[in-house]
Amino acid sequence: MVQSRSINLNIKKIIAVRQFCNKIWQTFKFTKSKLELIKDFSKDHNPKNQNFLNSWILCKLNNLLTDVKKSFENFSLG
Numbered sequence: 001m002v003q004s005r006s007i008n009l010n011i012k013k014i015i016a017v018r019q020f021c022n023k024i025w026q027t028f029k030f031t032k033s034k035l036e037l038i039k040d041f042s043k044d045h046n047p048k049n050q051n052f053l054n055s056w057i058l059c060k061l062n063n064l065l066t067d068v069k070k071s072f073e074n075f076s077l078g
Contacts, residue, residue, distance in 0.1 A: 071077065
């Protein structure tokens with residue numbers, strides 16, 4: 001079997017990956033600027049003291065963090 005020297009390079013795939021990375025970068029820049037505005041991270045974020053929507057978001061975030069922690073502990077990164 002002879003290995004060929006040509007590489008099947010899909011330009012559309014490269015452009016799509018570049019655009020995806022750009023979205024991640026833009027999201028990071030936006031989030032970083034907003035996080036710098038928050039001075040006090042020690043506020044009480046107890047879901048019982050929040051309105052319904054904030055409580056729901058905190059509940060979903062807590063579930064996500066629990067799942068991610070379990071996945072890391074089991075080396076199940078997929």
